Amino acid sequence: MSFNDNGGVKNKNNQKEEFTSHELGKEHVEAPKYSCALGGAYGTALGVYGLVPLLHAGLGCGLGQLFGQLYAGGQNAGGPVGGTSTATTGLVEEHVIFGGEDKLRKLINASSEVYEGDGFVVISGCIPALIGDDVDAVIREYKNDIPLFHINAPGFNGNSYEGYELFFEALIDQILTPLPTQKGVVNILGVVPYQHIFWKGELLTIKKLLESIGLKANIIFTEADGFNKLKELPQAEYNIVLSTWNGHRTAQKLEEKFGIPYITFPSVPLGPKQTSHFLKTVAQKLDVPGEKVDKFIKEEERRSYRFIEYSGDALLIARPHSYFAVVADSNTAIAINKFLVNEMGYLPDIIQLTDNPPEEYREEIIKALTEGLTSTIKPEVVFEPDAHLAREKLRDRPFQFLFASSLEANSAPELGALHVTVAFPSFNRIVLTDSYAGYDGGLRLIEDYISTFAGPL
């Protein structure tokens, strides 16, 4: 067997290529765990309250995202300007042939009267990109009248995670202007709305944690004046990126354009150890007085470990030192793996990453999953966006717990495992404020997975 450039495996005997989906550039992915770039940009836009997304796309793109991006992101509707309330040019054959620019102009004119928004964003999908609509020229016509920017996000350009970066790149290029630096202000990047199903809870938790040590976090999403929060991005002292790869391009661009340095963490911190490490590192970078941080950390650790003890009997009597498997995006997998291994004494069996990260980030991701573990057992790490292949790779393994998406829920009994939905798509778990972030996040994860076997009476 040898690998070709595409990552396909060449079979020596018949020279036919068998493609394996964990490699980049692969030909087909069954039930991928993300939507298209337009979907990611759209979900991101909907996370910004006060920003009105307008889709310049085929008839059906918007509705497709309602199911494929929003409902899949923890059974969440789109809110007042999302889902069926989102305006679209709904391009059909006539626009494909003659161009869709006029229709877009009409849409912007009408929408700016109908919607009450602080800002508007046009998100272009496949059709305008294929036929070469000059959307930027149309947007420029409104320069002095409507706060408006354009994200060129054809689905064929990439997946939802790409859409998140495209959102910020467009914003930085078209809207943001330099602002004086505010001491103690940080921006939070790397949590992708809807795609990381606990985005709301995670961001709010991070905001509170940083507040406790005297920092002001601009989490952008879920804030009442979201469009202003976007415009305030250039005033931060630091950008904090909570991902091995999401938000990195955005942070780099903010550094290039506004000189804002950034710190990265492999994930949103989960449980006491990760959270304390997160706070200490941030405090050091931002010159927060050590005593204040230490005091906070001490109190929180004491409380959360005291609480964990309540689960001790259920855990030790029924399922101590269990093997577990994870099928999730990198952020989620890294956080859960570290917590279960280093704080719960669990054993990592196999970790399948569903977010198809670019090649250059993969080594870092593997490191984050296999290094700094207190167990001698290391997980097998696989990049696998294909739902079917991921399921096949779960067969005949020792794991008892499966932390995955709702797509794996039905296979869990046949695999002999208990299942918890922790990742996209999450059709069987509605997520409003839940998350595994911070000190309480560890407790929440324990609640969720112990509840799968505790009982029944």
Next chain:
Amino acid sequence: MIKRKQIAIYGKGGVGKSTTTSNLSAALSDIGYTVMQVGCDPKNDSTNSLRGGKPIPTVMDTLRSGSNDFEQIIHEGYNGIFCVEAGGPEPGVGCAGRGIIAAIELLDNNGIIDDYDPDIVIYDVLGDVVCGGFAIPIRQGLAEQIYTVTSSDYMAIYAVNNLFKGILKYSGSGGGLLGGIIGNSIKSLAEKEMIEDFSNKTDSEVIQYVPRSPTVTKCELEGKTTIEGDPDSDQAEVYRELARKVINNQKKFIPKPFDVDALNDWGSTWVSRILLHQKTSSQGIQDDGSGV
């Protein structure tokens, strides 16, 4: 009644497709066939010389206006020839390829061609086979034979080679096959030889050479084909000969196109030969070995 014959004529822009096609239609019509000519070029000037130089409303215009009045898209031209222009977007916007697909689907799906029941339908298709849209007349055997017009200009032959690639690609799935090459605007023997050599090397055949002639230009300025404007000219006879050959031609070639590098090498040897020939004819200097 004969079985309807559908052919498509391809070639680089400006090479003389519409001129040749219109003369072919006119000649066929003179022989007694009912002919429909479908211009598949957003320029929509294919049938101009069949209609006194005047443009007609296009299929795309009809589609755009939302009208279902398909009567508007067929216009009678010289000797009752049915003239259709697919039309398309203005230059630089939209997708002309999809326009061609939509126009042809519209003609096909609404039984319009059947209603008019022509003996022969000729699609005059723009330039290079740049994308799937312009390959539509080749695909699914919509046109059973494909002809290509070329001059001895290297880029024109390059476009023919690309067309051959398109024909080859669809040849296994019921696509139209090559009927032959029409060499146009021929001014010298060397030009003819170059096209002949290309056809030999690509397993194809030249069906007719059409000389470059001022008669064509003169008639065009009057808004006429040569067949209509100067029926007694030698040039008109060339077009009538082409018409007779096309109607009787049953050949279907699967051409063997050059790959790009090989075409380049082939082209450069021929271009220097033709340049030398031009020099010898303009300066009266004899080429080696061909002296008297």
